[in-house]
Amino acid sequence: xxxxxxxxxKEFELLRTEMIAKYExxxxxxxxxxxxxxxxxELPNGFTIVADNYIQGRSAGKAPPSSxxxxxxxxxxxxxxxxxEISLSSLAYLxxxxxxxxxxxxxxxxxxxxxxxxxxxxxxxxxxxxxQLYLQDFTNSILNFLKQQTE
Numbered sequence: 001x002x003x004x005x006x007x008x009x010k011e012f013e014l015l016r017t018e019m020i021a022k023y024e025x026x027x028x029x030x031x032x033x034x035x036x037x038x039x040x041x042e043l044p045n046g047f048t049i050v051a052d053n054y055i056q057g058r059s060a061g062k063a064p065p066s067s068x069x070x071x072x073x074x075x076x077x078x079x080x081x082x083x084x085e086i087s088l089s090s091l092a093y094l095x096x097x098x099x100x101x102x103x104x105x106x107x108x109x110x111x112x113x114x115x116x117x118x119x120x121x122x123x124x125x126x127x128x129x130x131x132q133l134y135l136q137d138f139t140n141s142i143l144n145f146l147k148q149q150t151e
Contacts, residue, residue, distance in 0.1 A: 002137060003133050003136075003137055004130055004133050004134050004137060007129060007130055007133055008046055008047050008126075008130060009040070009042075009047060011126045011129075011130075012040050012047040012048075012049060013040055015049060015117055015118055015122075016038055016039075016040050016049050018117045019038055019049070019051075019113055019114055019117045019118075020035045020038055022113050022116060022117055023035060023038075023055065023113050026106075026107070026113070027107070028055060028106060028107070030072050030075045030076060031071070031072075031075055033052075034051065034052055034054070034055050037050075037051045037052040038050075038051040039051070049114070051114075055106060055113065056106065056112060057103065057104055057105040057106055058099060058103055058104045059103045060099075060100065060101060060102055060103040061100060061103075062100060063096040063097055063099060063100035064096050064099055064100075065096070066089065066092045066093045066096045067092070069092040069093075069095045069096050069099075070088055070089055070091075070092035073088055073091060073092055073095075074088070078091075
């Protein structure tokens with residue numbers, strides 16, 4: 001792995017770590033499963049970060065599984081107010097139905113955790129550092145080539 005790839009890997013790993021930290025600080029964390037899906041992937045020409053996108057919201061349409069909502073309710077410690085009112089499974093069904101009808105959006109300020117960490121300024125700083133290192137490596141390669149030609 002050359003210097004440019006090492007720097008890119010380091011920068012993208014920092015972005016990944018900060019995305020997870022912001023998610024955990026957001027209050028959206030329940031099971032912690034989303035953080036486990038945030039992965040750094042190496043591409044032929046660089047790196048990318050991939051993750052499940054359910055934390056960005058859900059459009060109206062199909063209902064999420066009630067069992068997932070019920071699990072979320074349990075993890076959050078949410079229960080029906082009184083024993084004779086509504087069961088947890090019924091509450092989960094009603095929430096799933098409402099999400100199907102209206103969709104769901106995260107709390108304001110947490111709409112896009114990735115964009116809040118990978119800001120345009122941050123990306124430009126990475127590009128500048130990588131560009132300088134790439135130019136240095138490229139210049140060294142040319143100088144080494146020219147040196148070999150004169151020997």
